[in-house]
Amino acid sequence: MAIELHDTLTRTRKTLVPSDGQTYRFYCCGPTVYGPAHIGNFRAFVAQDVLRRVLETDFLAHTAADAPPIVLKHVRNITDVDDKTIRTSQERGETLTAFTQRWTEKFHTDCAALNCLTPDVEPRATAHIPQQVALVENLLAGGFAYVGGDGSVYFKVSACSHYGELSHLDRDQLQTQTENSAGQANDADEYDRESVSDFALWKAHKPEDGDNQWPGPKNPATGESINGRPGWHLECSAMSTAYLGESFDLHGGGVDLCFPHHENEIAQSESASGQRPFCHHWFHNAHLMVEGKKMSKSLGNLYTLEELDAQGYSAQAVRYVLINGHYRSQLNFTFNGLTAAASALAKLEKALKPILDIIGMTPEEFRELCGKPSAMTVTGMFVRAWEHLSDDLNVPGALGDIFSCVGDLNDPSYSKSAIVGQLRSLAGLLYCLGLELYTTPEAPIVEAPEHVIQLAAQRWEAKQSRDFTAADALRAEIQAAGWIVLDRKDGYDLSPA
RNA sequence: GGUGCGGUAGCCAAGUGGUAAGGCCCGGGUCUGCAAAACCUGUAUUCGGCGGUUCGAUUCCGCCCCGCACCUCCA
8 A cells, every 4th residue: 555645835645656666765854963852853853764664664565576676765964064053062162073973973872762763874064065065056157046245145036936835935925024933033134135035055154153164156256265154955955966866755854844944945956956846745744842832942841862761751652752643733742641651652562462472472572573674564453553654644543553453462262373464564563653662671680688588578477377467567668678569369579669 | 914733531642424543541340458460341422612514514614712833044
C-alpha cells in the first residue's frame, strides 16, 4: 500500500513516490547549534524520523522483485552560522567552530537517545560557503538579487511571480506587519533594501561579526568580493541542491519555517535553477506547546532531554509523547502525559512478554527484530495499524491498533507459527515508530545487606505465626533501611526501594 | 486585519453518514492478614452551542461561542 501524506503547498494528500523512480530524496531543516535542542525541536526531528522509517519499510516491501530497490536519501543540515551562533560563541569566548562543534555533538547524543536514525548526509553551512556564494552570484546575474544600501545582497521578491505560494500569504498583507513573533519591531531598514519583503541572501561583514566572515559573491558594480556571511535561507537551498539536485522529493520542517524560510528557499532555488518545483512535497509538523503555553525562554518551559532525564523521564517516554499526537495537530506537552507514556510503554512490554514466552523468543531478540527495517508486508491483525501509518502518518491511530491487537494476541487459540507471523508485523510497526522496548536491562540482582536479610527473615517468621503487628513493624524497619519486601505465595522478595 | 488549526469521557487521543479505537488515571472483583504485584472487569445514551440537509449527523452545510498557531531570522 502506498504512503499518503498531506502536502502543505497543494493542501492535498499525495502519494509518496520517488520522482526519479529510484531514490526518494528528502531534505529536513536541521538545528541551529547554539545550545541544546529542546523537545519542541525534537518533535520535528522525531516526526521526520517516523516518516523516514515508514517510507523505508514501504519501499522495501513494495519494490518489485526484479527491480532495483528504491532507496532513501535523507539530508539534514546543521546551521552553524547565524546571529545566535556568532553572538553566543563570542559571549563564551569560543571560536565559532569549536562552539558549534560542541553543540552539534550534543545534538547527536540527544538524537541517538531518542532513537532517531542518522541522516545520510548532514551538511554544515560553513562547509558549503562556495556553493552558497555561487547561488548568490547566479541570482545576481539573473536579475533576482541586488546589492543593498548596506552592501548586503538581497533577494528581490518582486522578481518571483509565485512568491507566497507555499504559505498562502497575501504579499500585500506581509508589509503591514510591524512586529515579529518575538514582539520585536521588524527593523526593516528600507534604506538598505528596495522592499520590506526582500530578504538577505548574503550579509556584508559587520564589526560585531568578528572573525566570522568569508569571501562572498562579487559585487557586479565593483567586481569586488563582498566579505560576510550567508543569510538564513541560503544554506538550505545550496545544500539541498548540492546533495539532492535542483528538484527533489520532499522537504520537511516545523510549521513556523513555512514562512518565511521555506518560501524564501523556493524563491531562491527556483529563480536560480529555472526549475519547478524545487521540491515536490512539503511536510510541516505543528508546534509543541508546554502545559498549554507556547514554549519560550521567558516562561522557562523550554525543556531539554537532559533536564527530563534528570527528572527520571526516559528518552523513550519522550519519544512516545512526541509521536502520540498527530503531527499536524498542536501537541500539548505535559508531565502528566509523560508519565502516561512511560506507563503505556511498560504496559506494552508486560503484555508482550507472555506472548514472547510462548514462542520462546527473549525480549532481547524481539528488541533486535524491532531495530531493523524489514521487507515485511504487514499482515494479519496488524494491518489496521499499518493502514493508519500509511494514511498521513496517523501514529495515534496506529498505536491504538497496536494496543488492541497485542491484547487480542494473547489468545490460546493462536498457533505458534501464527504468533511468530504476527510478532514480525508488530516488530515492523515498532521499527516504523522507532519505539524500543525492553531497553532497560533487568534490574541487577542486588544482595541486601545482612541485617536487612535478617529483618526480612524475622518478619517472615512473625507473619507465619500470624503476629502481624510485629510483621508490619519489621516491614517498616526494612523500608527505613531502603528495602521493600514483597510477599509471594510461598515466600518473599527483597528489592531496593 | 490576513492565513490556518482545533474544541470527543478526570487527563491525553483516534475516528466514522448508521448510532463512539486506544493509552493514562480511577472504580469494582479475584488473590492477599495487610500491602504490592498479577489477572479479570467497569467507566462518554454522547462528541463546544444553536439551527439546517437527511430515514438517520459527532461525522455534511450555515451561524455563533471558545482556544491556539503563523504573518521576515522560532522546529
